[in-house]
Amino acid sequence: MTRPLAPAFLIAFAQALVDDATADPADGSAVSLIDSSAAFVHHAGYWSHFDHRLATSIWPLPCTGSCTDLADFAAEEGILMADAPEAGDIYLLWSPAKKLFARAGIVVGRVRPVSFPSGRTGHECLTIDACTTPRGSIRGPHTAVVQRVLSADANDRVIRWPMLESIPYGLANSSASTRPKAA
Amino acid sequence: MRAATIKPSFQPLRGNTILELQLAIERLGPRLRRAARTIANGDADLTEDFYQAAITELWELDPARFDDDDAGYLWQALVNRMLKSRRDKEEGDPTRPPLALRFR
Numbered sequence A: 001m002t003r004p005l006a007p008a009f010l011i012a013f014a015q016a017l018v019d020d021a022t023a024d025p026a027d028g029s030a031v032s033l034i035d036s037s038a039a040f041v042h043h044a045g046y047w048s049h050f051d052h053r054l055a056t057s058i059w060p061l062p063c064t065g066s067c068t069d070l071a072d073f074a075a076e077e078g079i080l081m082a083d084a085p086e087a088g089d090i091y092l093l094w095s096p097a098k099k100l101f102a103r104a105g106i107v108v109g110r111v112r113p114v115s116f117p118s119g120r121t122g123h124e125c126l127t128i129d130a131c132t133t134p135r136g137s138i139r140g141p142h143t144a145v146v147q148r149v150l151s152a153d154a155n156d157r158v159i160r161w162p163m164l165e166s167i168p169y170g171l172a173n174s175s176a177s178t179r180p181k182a183a
Numbered sequence B: 001m002r003a004a005t006i007k008p009s010f011q012p013l014r015g016n017t018i019l020e021l022q023l024a025i026e027r028l029g030p031r032l033r034r035a036a037r038t039i040a041n042g043d044a045d046l047t048e049d050f051y052q053a054a055i056t057e058l059w060e061l062d063p064a065r066f067d068d069d070d071a072g073y074l075w076q077a078l079v080n081r082m083l084k085s086r087r088d089k090e091e092g093d094p095t096r097p098p099l100a101l102r103f104r
Helices: A007-015 A037-048 A067-077 A161-166 B018-039 B044-061 B068-091
Strands: A090-095 A100-115 A121-132 A142-150 A157-159 B014-016
Touching (some): A007 A037, A007 A121, A037 A100, A037 A121, A067 A090, A067 A100, A090 A142, B014 B018, B018 B044, B044 B068
Parallel strands (some): A142 B014
Antiparallel strands (some): A090 A100, A090 A157, A100 A121, A121 A142
């Protein structure tokens, strides 16, 4: 019997990887070995669900540094959602300029709903992001807790990975095509 | 026995994408005002309206989704928003001649 898929494990593990705001930027502590936001998600997911007795992890998402690959996998598995973000979800931030998902991160929780004058809606969320700045930029050297707006209307999506728990081992890939596509 | 004290030396780094919006307004603001003035043909009130429309669009687009490579896309989107504002104002103007008359 191994541990279950648990968003709380992921959030707790990721929080321990957040940079120290009091650290001197010149001391090099902000330099991360993780080179992309998607790689950070995998690192946090894999090790938060690692069982040392079995020397294996039950983290269900693929090891990739690409947000597009992450989205493709999630769409195939029916867990790519256009819903309001929930704690523990993996969010994918859409870049309208590049027409692709430009960043992935871990949702800690929703702060408040947001409505824009155009009618677009979203949710202000707290997220744990790697390769960012205190401004929540697409690129940067820090791992931080960032307050950002996630909006399904802006093509942002969330990966609800705990839903993969109910899929029996070995069935995850073979029956992917028969499951409904969420987004 | 000496009492143990816990000193919270670690503070998790917190960020907010609103800071990216503020930075974008600082960077683009003066250029946007000039563009708004041109689109408004020098009308001060219209200039302010178009500028505010562009800033609202900037907020909605969320500058934290863009990096330096995307500056051209972002600028084009903001100018397009100001041009749309002008079109909307012109279409709402009851003294404006019908389309057919404007192109005679």
